[in-house]
Amino acid sequence: MSQLVWLALGAFAIGTEGFMIAGILPAISTDLGTTVERSGHLVTAFAAAYAISSPILSSLLAEVARKRLLLAALAVFAVGNLAAAATSSLPVLMAARIAIGISAGVFMPTANAVAISLVGPERRGRAIAVVTGGLTLATALGVPLGTLVAALGNWRLAFVMVGGLAVLGIIGLAFGLPRELPLGSSTLAERLAVARQPRVLLALASTLMWITGAMTIYTYIAPFLAAHAGITGAVLSVALVIFGVGAAIGNGIGGRISDRFGPMRTVGLAVAGLLAIFLVTSIIALTVPAGPVAAAIFFVLIALWGAIGWGGYPAQSARLVGLAPQAAMVTLSLNASALYLGIALGAALGSLVISYGSLPMLGVAAALCEATALAFIVLAMRMARNDHQPAADDRAAPPAPAAPRRAA
Template sequence: MPIALWALTLGAFGIGTTEFVIMGLLPEVAGDLGVSIPTAGHLISGYAAGVVVGAPLLAIAGSRLPRRTMLLALLALFTVANAVSAVAPGYEALLGARVLAGLPHGAFLGIGSVVAADMVAGHRRGQAVARVLLGLTLANVVGVPLGALMGQQIGWRWAFAAVAVIGAVSLVALRLALPEQPRPAPIPVRAELRVFRRPQVLLAFAVVVFGFGGSFAAYGYISPMLTEVTGLQGMAVTLVLALYGAGMTVGAIAGGRLADRAPMPTLWLFTAALAVLLALFTVTVASPILAPVTFFLIGATGFIAVTSLQTMILDRAKEAPGLAAAGIHSAFNIANAMGATLGGAAISAGFGLASPSMVGALLSAVGLGLALLMGMPARRAAVVPDPVTEVEPVPAAEAALEPARA
């Protein structure tokens, strides 16, 4: 794998740390700002909302810029937003900063995935994409636990300040290690958006939203679950967060290889396993031994399925790879926002701190059903015409570009 891939991994590490570190700091943030834990959970949803809005808009806005330039600009915005989070004077200001920090997330990971896939031979594309996603998983092994520990010991603001430093280091590393990228071939926005009329692409995004909304429902409230239900405190909670990240890392590495060999069966098997494990966690969360083991498996199975989906979407949307890859991160963060919101609603309704895990199991079961629908035999898919392949009038200005696209 090219060395530049590690620079992209480092950038993903910073982004993954800021996305997930709040989940280990909810009790501290809620107590310091004088809000309830479900209200503090909106800081998760706010970041996710920034990703959902920013991913497609920034991917379109940067579609005519060299990809290296766009990646550096996105990481600069991310760094500034996290510095603002560290000095936010109150809940509303922190929420706004979280939204701002989420804006570059999807576009960076989406464009980074395209750049990574273009660096390697076709049969290794899944592994290259997994290498970028490895930054997210390593964030959960190292960045999130250390950030949570820092927040618990010296204050949650220092965790966001550390993330800003990670962003600055990532920016320098990308500037030095990532070679110049050719300017993308100019494709009209209308032509890119037509990709999203494909039933298979839409189904893949729906699998992301429901299948992995389940993981986020449980993960969003893991800190209060571990402290209040499992009975763990301090360093023990930090170690469980690291164990979850280790599971994600195992899943990302294994998922890259499985996605290259059998993406659809991999998606079915591990989405089903995710639903079962989330349901099981509602029982094992009461055990200081079984809870960490189950949570490790949840992280591993979820990320194996994630890599398969990412590769399939890139294959089904080759005409607009940057927008499609950014779109999948928007879908993941719709899942994040939905999981956090529904998990918080279950707690507020009096179902207990462990209830978000059962909410997650139900969401992942819906995702499995959508994945099965997505994998229907090709003969059935042939009955439904693909809107993107239909012949449409091509304006003269666009027609002139066709040889370049070929």
């Protein structure tokens, strides 16, 4: 299992880069002479590149040696971060983030496949948990650390830091992994065949809208908290730490709730909770003046957001595994693509809301997305009932591997 640490380090670097940008958007916008909403497309570029390229390249590169593929992906990721740190042009930074997203989309599924190949069948869940634990740690520590580094120095230092982490990962993988690793990956046709199943399609649609809603506001969390709570700089890093800790706690508790009450009910409760939180967020922004009181309320909401949002993610993974047990890795891979597509759409939607509306309306837009996700979940429950299956038909599903934390 010690070999998995280097895979987890790569995942930590990817998770840190992918989401620290939300905390440094204002600094990037000021330095590059653009607006926050235009800079928000940097999130869209990364996530869309990941979502679109990952299933395609994972299939096309199935015959490439796994170790070589991991090293190449992490090398492109490192170079992309250093290029991002060096540029003074928004289009070049956008291109760097696209390259970073593509490399991340190759690395993560390959890392999960390698993790499984390094252990016995009875330890596969734990192996994936170690790798995705790097993403978990990135949410709780890496993202706030990147934001703090940018606040104390320059936003470019955050990208240099992530590039350095990637270089450490390359060194560790080069010496820590065996040279020969088994090949094998599902084809694109096989992935599409699974995605066409109505139940799976509904589950993926709920993931898409769930994450779209969350990222509508999370992408612009820095300007939102600055304008409506006076939270900036190092205090913003504290807010992101609170989110990450809440996500870690919620993930553990959510798994237990899912085992007891069933994944679909757990997911429905999580999405309903997010809907309420985002509505309250807009109400507070519109009615409570920026200051200590508003800051205290938003700290509580952020903690609840992290806990409730990511309390539902293990249940969603278990739900998908239960819907297609024979293709568990395919459904989880499709769910990851839906997640990153949601990140891209959320960042784009948030940009539109700011451009044509206002920052407080981000919560309303996010809540509407969660309402749509909830509608998909209710439809899935009715479909299950009509087929004479319990709403928690996935209750008997095997435990899902630990999931990466995102701004759910």
